[in-house]
Amino acid sequence: MLEIKNLHVAADGKEILKGLTLSIRAGEVHAIMGPNGSGKSTLSYVLAGRDGYEITEGGILYNGEDLAALAPEERAARGVFLAMQYPVEIPGVTTMTFLKTALNAQRRQRGEADLDAVGVLKLVRAKAKALNVSEEMLKRALNVGFSGGEKKRLEILQMALFEPKLAILDETDSGLDIDALRLVAEGVNALRTPERAMLVITHYQRLLDYIVPDRIHVLAGGRIVAEGGKELALELEARGYEHIVGKAA
């Protein structure tokens, strides 16, 4: 589903990703681990299409299509979803209005008819309960005054609602206590299907106790320096990044 080949990415004239190669098939969950500054967030932004990142070499194929040629909204409509590390607060737009607008914008791009307010509400309610997202949260302005856990739950609710083909979770565990983490992880696990691929980006092994990946890649200095099964996370936790990164270098 996702083929990243020899990806070089620069931001503000500085090269951050330096030849990253990675491929993920439908149904697989991959994790990217790495120390701070290794390029993890850059990778997530490049995949989602944020401005300010320039691909200088290599490329990204998503279901055979050149991902870099698509606008962020086109990627979303084709099934790419990025759960963000820092979901933005938008005063003046209620969460429900935002969900309806986004859902219908994606449907419209796919040539599907809009859902009316009642239809959207039904759909949202059905998914919100499992993630403990209250009606009251949906009425509030988007992410405004939400706790860290509420913001992350809302990200996962969006993932459930938009039913992406490729979900990228950027540091979804950051700022969560253990109960919130478990709730979010359960939400993510419920969305694991044979058709859906996931890329879980995290600094800590903790999240991978709950979302068990098929494959782990260690990112350091803009390149994948080690790969392995889920046991690699335990090794990283026990011996630190220095050990593995140092060995690769």
Next chain:
Amino acid sequence: MNAPATELVERRAMARERLRTQGVPHRRIEEWKYSDLKSVLGEAGLGAVVAEWLVPNRPSGIEMFDLAQKNPPQWVTAHFARTGAAGNVMGAASLALSAGGIAFRVPKGVVIADPLKLDFTGAGHVRGLLVLEDGASLTLVERAAAADFRNVGLEIVLGESASLEHVRVSPADETSVLVEEVFLRLGKGAAYRGHYAAFGSRLSRLELEIALEGEGAEAHLSGVAVLDGKRHSDVTTRIVHAVGATASTQLFKHVAAGQARAVYQGKVTVAKGANGSDSNQGARALLLGEAAEADLKPELEIFADDVKCAHGAAVGDLDADSLFYLRARGIPEAEARGLLLQAFLEDAVAEIANADQRELVRAALLSALKELA
């Protein structure tokens, strides 16, 4: 108590004298720096035509008097031409150059649910007077129709515990020159909530001169502007906290695209002895494009103790993080921008208490935002 009609004649004569000595305001006068009326009017100057008014809806219970008629009632002579006469030259012009106008009275204790609708129309000068007696309550909906040049002077007097919500909409139009001064006097415990939606014209200036004269009086102003092309909109406010325990808030949100210009000048004065007064002023503008301009100038003058006053102003562009967030959720760029602009204006719109008027303003903003390049 009852001022004789000759006193009105005197007040007009004083206004004529002030107009003669001060002349048409221009950009070298600090208060008119961003709105050069003299150059826009050119040789035609202020003229001496009398503008008109329409009353699309007058709920029962409201008394009305045509100011061009003889023998005004006591409530007119008591209040007409009393406020704002001292400082404001355009206020003097509307008084000096118009023989007529329209006056309304809501009697003591009368609460009117249905809005009073008042449109000033045509070119020239015109005056208005609205008196809410003690305990009266009203919603005034005002719409500024297009005209080559119109200058309106509207006086509003709120008696003890009277309450007025004022919604003024100034539609987009490339050619009009519209100036309006609103003079307000608030008695003890009176409350004024004013909302001004401006879409800009060749030159558009709304001045609000508000005197909080009774303890516990409150004025809450909010405004939005969506401007494109070469349109201009200026809101200039002067609020005087004359006595203690008075409150004022101001929240102005402007969006300017193209070569448009949004102006907010707000001066709050807390007079000596007006202790325990609260004032908050906020003005923000978003500029869409290199040639758009916003001039935001909040000012505070405090001569009292124990006051809580805050003011702030900021000019910027749409937030890139927010825009990316919405687009990454599948919302196309133009739609995402529209949504963020609406969101930016929303807290000022939400201040409108009258639900029908709030929805009308929201809809007008939405269609103006859609037309932005």
